Amino acid sequence: MTKYLEINEDAYTPMHFAQKVFSYILKEFPTQQISFDFPEKVKGNEEEIVRMLCDELADTFRMYGSPREIVENVKKFTNFPENWRHLGLEEDTYQTNPMIYRSLKNEKYLCKSDLFPILQNMVFGGMNEFINVMAIFLKSQEPSDCMEFVRFDEKVLEEIAAELSAESWQKQVNISPMELFQEMSNLSLEEYFEKTEKMIGGEWNPKKSLRVQMDFRKMRMLSPEVPILFVMTTTYHMQRSGIEPLRRIIKKHPEWFLPYSETGINNIPTVRLLEDGDQRFVLKAELSNAIGVRLDSEDDGNLLFTVGLEEVLRKYGTKKIEVNTFIRYPIVRTKHRGVPIKGATPSKEFFILAVDAFFEFFRSLTIGLKMFQNTDFSRFSLAFHELEKYFKPNCKTPYFIRTDSIDSMKKIVEMFRGEAKGEKSVRNAKPDGFTIQDLKNELKHLELVETFPEIEEHAEVIYEHVNKVKNERYLRTCDLFDAIEYCQLICILNRLPNLKMFLHNQNGCGRVIGYKCERCEKKEIQKTSDVKNSTKNLKIENSNESVLNQYSQLALSVPEACEKCSESSKTLKETESELKISQDQEKKMHQKVTNTEKELSDLKKEHEIRLMSEAKKKEEFAEMKEELNSEKEKNQKKEEEILKASKENEELQKTILKLTAENETNERVIQKLLDRITNLSISNQKTDKINEKTIEESTATASITSKNAPPVIDCLICSNQIKSGEEIIRCPLCKRRFHSNCAFKWLKDHTQCPACNGDLPGI
Template sequence: MSNYLEIPDVALTPKCLHKEAMAYMLEKHRSSSRMSVETYPSRSFKEMKEEEYIQILKDKAGRRFEMYGTVGEFLKNLKIYSRFSESYRYFKTPNEPYQASPIIYYNLDNGEYIQKSDFYAVLQNIICLKLGNISVQALSIISVHLKNRESETSLELSRELFTLNSSQIIEKFKALAPEIWNDENSLRLKFLVENAFHDNLTAMPRLYLGNNYSTASSAIKSIQKLINNRRNLFDRTVRTVRMFEDGTERFVMKAELSDVTGDVSLKSDDKIHVLHTMSMQEVMRNYGHLNIEFIRYPVLRAKHRAVPIRKLGSVGPLDFYVLAVDAFFELFRSIILGAKMFQKIESFEEFSTSFREIEKDFMVECKTPFFIRHSLIEHMKLKMKFSSSRTAKEVRNAKKDGLTHQNLKNELKHLGLVDIFPEIEGHAEVVYRHVDSVKKEKFLRTCDLFDAVEQCQLICVLNRIPNLKIFLHNQKGCERFLGYECEHCEKEKDAQKSLKNLKIESSNASMLKQYSQPALSTPNDCEKCSESSKTLTETQSELKMSKDQLKEMEKKVLDTEKELSEVKKENEKIVQSEAKKTEELAEMKEELSKEKQKKREKEEEILKASKENEELEKAILKLTAGNEANENKIQKLLDGITNSSTNNQKTNQIDEKTIEESTSTTSVSSKNAPLVIDCLICSSQIKSGQEVIRCPLCKRRFHSNCAFKWRKDHTQCPACNGDLPGI
């Protein structure tokens, strides 16, 4: 039997592999990786390794593919993701051979079970191995018949094809399994026949079609015979219910339990997009007396997506579900790494506004696992669409020698995430430590950097939306979140520890009371009677003590359970209160951030105005100095005119005594040398062409820069100590 559980190479098709890969990749990554079947290399699929096809997808996707790791890692996760019963319905490949290997399930006694739909895949595998070199065309007809089997059909001999034209041959093929020929299948059959035949009466095309016809008809006839002879394998004779296992959690779908027990009230809480569950403890307590076979059904996950689970009894391609906690991670991975929403929006409020419309789908009050229809997740993603003119940056490649804690911080800055999440760098260290602890290779790679960037953003989102933290805790998703510390988990651990200590104390007190009871006296009539009476009395006493202790223990257990219930209620109130406070705190922080930004802008405006004022003061001083220089020139001209009119002989001479009286700092090197004046502030010479300022009282000159600096700290002239109103 085990030989028929693996899908033969001849049944594997590139179309199926491509559709499975597209479904696994993020929506934003699919457009760059799309290609038709015709773009695949001309070699047949069985001649080419799957890795080569995935390499083609990687080359077309470019740098976006780096988040999935190597080609081998992607293919490994893809095989986990795509192997589930009736996967052809989910990936919409009904006209292709079965691609997913059948799965063996076990009941609680380790008895082996196989899902009914998987048994048809086993039949396909048997046919492939028995017939050997079967063509893909013939296998497709057989597989579609297996998927759509409804009624037995009459079969014709292949030799009749030699007397028919292409249209008649097409009708003969359709007669093999009338139920399978929809528009798509009919078009495919027409393409097959006309390509091989072209209405040509030569023997080779007819022989090729005849072989396919003969193989398909023989196989279908064998299948019909096997099903009729082994009807017990296909008819449901045992009442079975899937028991889902997710870590230590065990639960069933209420809808499936309702179909078996007939208790319709179990479905009362279900909605069109939501299926509720019941824990196995509650199932055994209420329905354990019924003869139900529980089949262990593990919840499987690839790295980037959970494996879809079909609702039993449905046939539509949309009746596939995942756990709500998996829907949560898939949605936010699409938002963070696919749409890069937090790199594009201006404020977190933009995200909050969009998220409010779908937040109700993550039912915070539900404390048991529940399933969400996969189509609802796609609807959520559409609701989270937004318009933005900002361009998001791509995550850069990690260095060959690995990724460091500082590299992660630098990448968060590079992506612009610090703008919307100022606190995000504070989460980098703990996230880096956890990502490093689960790395697959010696050094952290680019795919690990993608994981770290995603986790840092998700922590920031959870801290700002307290209801999401409660949802994640109630759905047991905290431990799957790298670097995340759940305060609700810590409170529960503390409560359980307190309860355990209380039980130990109660047990010790009960034992102490048992051994402190006084011995009862017995009558001393005869020795044997006395002994018997004594034994009976002791036995009765011990029995009474045991009953009393049992009652006492039951009372204490009830009291403890009641106390625990009150503690839980109180804890829930505290959690809700803290959630509300956290939300208010987040709003206050956001308001404070806005106020700080406004304050920063005002300070910048004040600084700018101060600089402009300083420049203006300098300009005024320069203008003042220029005006004074012009006044001095005019005064000198007037003095020159006056002197020339009174005494023309003294025009070229300078009275040294007069010069010395006018300024004590002027020095003359010779009688005919130019006048030399020093600035009293800096004690350096005032040279020709330098800008000067003159005291309006004593007419003493100073460098303009020196006077400006002096005026900042003094109001008196350094020469005459008079007020300087004019400077």
Template sequence: MSKYLEIPEKAMTPMCLHKETTFYVLEEHLHSLLSFEDYPNGSSKGQEEKLIQKLMDTKRKNFRMYGSAAEFAENLKIYRKFPESHLYFNTDVDTYQVDPIIYQSLKNEKYLCKSDLFPILQNMLMGLDEQFTIEIVSIISYFLKIQEERVNGKVEFVRVEETLLEDISKELGEEMAKHDVTAQSFQLAPLLAILDFNQCFQIIQRLCPEIWNDRKHHRVHELITSSCNELPPEMRPVVFSIIAKLVFKSLQSLENVIGKHPELFLPYSETEYNAMPVTVRMFEDGDQRFVMNAELSDALSRRLDWEDDTNTRFTLNMEEVLRKYGNEKIEFIRFPIRRAKHRAVPIKAGGPNDFFILAVDAFFELMTDLILGAQIFQNNDIGRFSLIFHELEKFFKPDCMEPYFIRTKVSELMKRLMQTVTVNDDEKSPVKCIRNAKPDGFSLQNLKNELKHLGLTETFPEIEEHAEIVYEHVDSVKKEEFLRTCDLFDAIEQCQLICVLNRYENLKKFLHNQKGCGRIPGLKCQECDKEAAERVPTNNN
């Protein structure tokens, strides 16, 4: 089974890796971000660290907060891996790039998200013929993504029996062999020899006209051009002939296999297949387990009492779910909340392009954007943000006791809202940048000096009071022998976070109710202290 879950090397592209990087880094770090032009057609598999190092060597100032190239590549590997990631990263012109994930249910059954079956079909095809090149696989992936759109509106799962993927692969191989005879009847080379490049390309496009747009046309045109440029002119018709034959029989084979298994490749609502249990994701975050109210409502086919809006998905804790609906025929799929260091992994919910993260993660991402990206607190008037912080309570709800999700696009709106306060500030002097740590690390005094250098002691007069405990924390979790510049970024961010939260009690209350207090060392939370005191048994002697 595992061989179908790994994207083949030739399908992995530097272009896609670059695009995903632009989503991970702060907006302010994107300016003139170097492309990977030196690797237009090569594989990025196994080259991730090398490619990230290339970015760091060129734009080192903008990448200092992310640590080493190896650390960045590892975090990006975590961040990029989720179903339908190509929709989120806008990488539809690439092949499928992300390994599908096997999930476990509460009954220890194995499940796949339906959308992950389409990259599996791509992987299966590539294992059947060595002639599959990146341009051929790109066309096939465009076709598969069109098929996938039929299930994009639903997050549905299929149970994976031990032989399921092997059986599908066998069927696909049989279909390819069946259509190989038809494909061989394509006597294209003589015809292609008298056509120019664009006319040859049009023949390829006619094999599946519905998949193309301008971006996909440009991408495949560029790939075939690059391949043809490496060959003598008389070989061009042979290249186009091979592409046409493989694309033709691949698309015919895929259509037949998908058509035979509507229960796998279509929403259940469009099939008459009733053998699969109704599934609901059970999100796991530390010791918290919860489900989305909307997904539970769909599974039960009745409206529950919840207050979702366009940008919010509320949840119900699993204990209450089992107490109220434990007798229903629902299979709960264990779905862990995953985080890289600087970003939470997006979660598909709702419509085709709807992705969410937990509200507590949205809060931390927003604060990182404001503190280290926009650097809006490096002035001496924190009071100017009071009204805007109160506006943020519409998104960061202080009275919500259960975890809830926020649409990823909302973070951008909140950041723009905060920046409206400073956009016309002509008197504000340019902000200073965090300086590099010395090769042998930085001390507590160095941290305090940096807070003064950045003007943060004027904005937050008490900020140095938090430096010691923050310093002890970053020193205890450092990845290398000495504290590095990335650790200095972390310390400065955490010091500012404590100061902001101590000024806005409702935000601190939100953070407590969303179990986020422990993510800020040095933050004193009265609610946490009160709960801890209540857990201590009283002495009756």
């Protein structure tokens, strides 16, 4: 059953979501026609869409935070019944999930207006090509002045879904396709669109007409080779086949889809129990409809007044109104906007709490219109006096203001603005955040110190709070906007006593950062004084008890014969009886005070323990932080040593490569020298006649190739015989021969000849 309470993700459109985003931001911020392509799918890509909007309109979105924060706030702000009507999105599909509400007896209820997106969810899948037309039809059938509830009955919804599923779309049209084809053949394209709009019904505007034309053109593009007359006939036939079953379902279940006043059905009226924190109240207009007694005489076109739940139950109990008729309806607000609610039936308007309207209104003045930059504040005195018909100083119960009244209030103030002076914009915060001095510099840059000379005095408290509640590591531009807004708001409140009284009576003082309300402080002082006085009175009553006991004993000792004494005794007994009752009450009160003091004492101890625990945790955290910093420094030193060693190793590698290259070069030079020596030795053997004695004497310095008796010469390095034809090298000092490879290896580690131990500087 829950599948009908969730909008199909294919019904979401990017432009619809973008319009929701624009409805959230201040009207004074610039917007423009979107010139880029959004992702095809909206669900899961909301942040990407917002990021694209932020890139396109950077200045517009600076005060609203990251794309994730914007998406969260926009979804929250636009999630209420009939949001499409309030946001002007009548040409698109329903794109907000219906909500289930609960009564005080925990029974489930649906708002009647949420039944229409449920019907859209039921037909989705069989009529996807024409889902926009189906939605336009359903919105035309949705009553504009109805805020009523029905019990959530899964069985009835299943029956409706079965009816829509069982009916054949093609059989729902009374006219045959051939007759329809002949009818369409006589129509121009413009006349065809007029006929389609008439079939769908409801009031039409250019946006809705354009949507129908776009859907037709899509069908035309799917089969461009098909004659346009055939496309017209098929499209009209399919659209009507989808609309007619929906029309019959609505007619069959009027108690679900129409106001009770139009159905003739006797139904117990429901009343929204509006919940804002610990406050619970109802609209006087809705309560009047429920009990048949008019209580909303104060209401006008712009304001709706309320009455607390406790007062309702005390005055009317359950005789005129059942507890089950109270539908719990939470008041929701985002960081920058209050979520609207629909007025009581038969209202067509949307409202927000007066205190939420107050903050939205002054946010538009201070940030959007930049009203108070370098101006004379006194010029607005008369304007703010006029606003007291909206922001009522003496009203102590919550009440609502119509949403479009905020625009009317802004126009009143703008009349007293005077000539615009080229107001300056808030500059961007630095990547690593902004300081208290940066905030003060920004107040001067915006020339707010000219209008409010004391404004910098509020900067420190506001900066401390903004820094405490920031959502990211560093303070951002959106945090700077918040700080500047609250600095101005405190200065304005301190100049307008009636606005201060309004804010106090509507429980909004705590929402202004850094603001001190004298009435709230007096209230706290009075509470403390009342507790002290009650304790003091208990002590006085205890002291009087002993005096009364003495008089009681004296009366008992008087003889019974005296009538006056008897009467006095009787009077005294009655007094004693009253005193006893009073004492019992006093004891109970004393016990309550004792228990309260004990609870306060226990809470104080718990608070002290908690503070000690927090202090201890802070110390441990500081120690851990210090250890972490120490470890971080050690790691940093190690990293530096590793980096240094790495550099040294790199230099060493370079040196090794250089030496290796030089060694290879030296080896080639040595080999060439050996080759030359060998060639010279062979040449000498051929050209010179050396006797055997000379050969024997020069055994260590000459190459022996005698055919008769070649001498045997060993290499001292490897101890192997030097054979004829092997490459050799000899010591320039002692002329002893060695294998050239052995000599090269020897020279890598030694500088002396292995035979004569002489230094070999030339080798």
